[in-house]
Amino acid sequence: MTMPAVRRKGWSRKQKRLATIAGLALVVALAAALVLTALRDQIVFFYAPSDIIAREVAPGTPIxxxxxxxxxxxQRDGQNNSFVVTDGAQDIAARYVGILPDLFREGQGVVAEGRLEPDGSFTATNVLAKHDENYVPKEVVDALKASGEWRPEAAQ
Incomplete structure (x- = not known):
């Protein structure tokens, strides 16, 4: 007499493989969510002075x-430069030690990388140049239009 086939309790190979794939997909999705959450405020190309004041950016934060x-x-004294960056609504005093790009001028668009100081001023580590006399970064134009301070003649 033959014994009936006894089915083993547990997972088959196919079920184990599907569970492993589902587990890996969950880990990847969780990692992506954590990275995007951490970078949420850094995805923006730059902040206008009004944005920095409204967000109450902590001193020392790289922005x-x-x-x-x-x-x-x-104002410049050798390689020590100080200037004010404005969006028409708010102003932030900035300092930069080094040689500024040839096209850096008053009344022109600028994007500076650096950090906010405890006194509310900005210390730049890098000042980005515009490409030509007619170029103003799109983000600067948008911020100026939003504040009602956009002057198209300044971009020409």
Missing amino acids: RLGGLVKDGSW
């Missing part, structure tokens, strides 16, 4: 500051 160099604000 990019963008706007227009306020007329009459640029």
